[in-house]
Amino acid sequence: MKVDRAHPLWLAYILHRVSGIALALFLPLHFWVLSLALNNAAQLDSFLTLTELPMVKVAEFGLVFLLAVHMFGGLRLLAMEWLPWSAPQKTWAAAAVAGSLFISGTFFLQAI
Amino acid sequence: MLDFRLYMAQRLSALIMAPFVIVHIGVMIYAIQGGLTAAEILGRTQGSIFWFLFYGMFVVAVSIHAAIGLRTILFEWGGLKGTALNVTAWGIGAILFAMGANAVWAVTA
Numbered sequence: 001m002k003v004d005r006a007h008p009l010w011l012a013y014i015l016h017r018v019s020g021i022a023l024a025l026f027l028p029l030h031f032w033v034l035s036l037a038l039n040n041a042a043q044l045d046s047f048l049t050l051t052e053l054p055m056v057k058v059a060e061f062g063l064v065f066l067l068a069v070h071m072f073g074g075l076r077l078l079a080m081e082w083l084p085w086s087a088p089q090k091t092w093a094a095a096a097v098a099g100s101l102f103i104s105g106t107f108f109l110q111a112i
Numbered sequence: 113m114l115d116f117r118l119y120m121a122q123r124l125s126a127l128i129m130a131p132f133v134i135v136h137i138g139v140m141i142y143a144i145q146g147g148l149t150a151a152e153i154l155g156r157t158q159g160s161i162f163w164f165l166f167y168g169m170f171v172v173a174v175s176i177h178a179a180i181g182l183r184t185i186l187f188e189w190g191g192l193k194g195t196a197l198n199v200t201a202w203g204i205g206a207i208l209f210a211m212g213a214n215a216v217w218a219v220t221a
């Protein structure tokens with residue numbers, strides 16, 4: 001099967017898949033850092049001071065964007081599969097990215 | 113039949129998580145103001161049944177969702193199938209659940 005990679009909905013598909021993989025890879029680190037609270041609060045605090053680094057803030061922005069875009073992309077997918085919509089698919093894909101940028105942008109502005 | 117059940121579990125876990133994700137992002141935007149400390153996080157979550165149930169259900173849903181999602185990708189892109197595919201997917205789900213449950217317990221107990 002030939003895949004049309006120039007199609008906006010192929011981009012929506014690949015963005016959903018790549019953001020999902022990235023989030024799944026991030027989760028073990030996320031859980032491990034939080035579990036430090038139980039028996040090593042000092043280490044958790046020293047880890048949390050890293051969040052003041054500009055590079056970490058940019059990475060956090062990226063993670064919030066991935067989370068938001070995966071959620072909106074997923075809602076778009078659910079709407080396509082379960083609701084009788086079809087024509088405005090591209091608009092929904094674009095709205096998913098715009099909404100995610102807005103949310104992660106808000107996060108970033110609070111972080112800096 | 114297995115495919116249909118996995119498909120439904122994937123969609124239902126997604127629907128459960130959509131409101132959790134929105135709250136999670138909202139809390140993050142609120143919580144990072146003025147920097148993050150362990151005391152601040154624990155002050156919000158420790159002893160709270162609400163946050164225990166919120167993050168507990170979030171961890172259950174995300175473990176199922178990530179395991180099924182990665183199972184699909186390992187099949188389509190990784191060429192894994194049969195028992196190897198199922199064992200890997202169950203392993204991913206179990207590890208995520210164990211680590212997530214540990215984290216939830218660490219910040220709410």
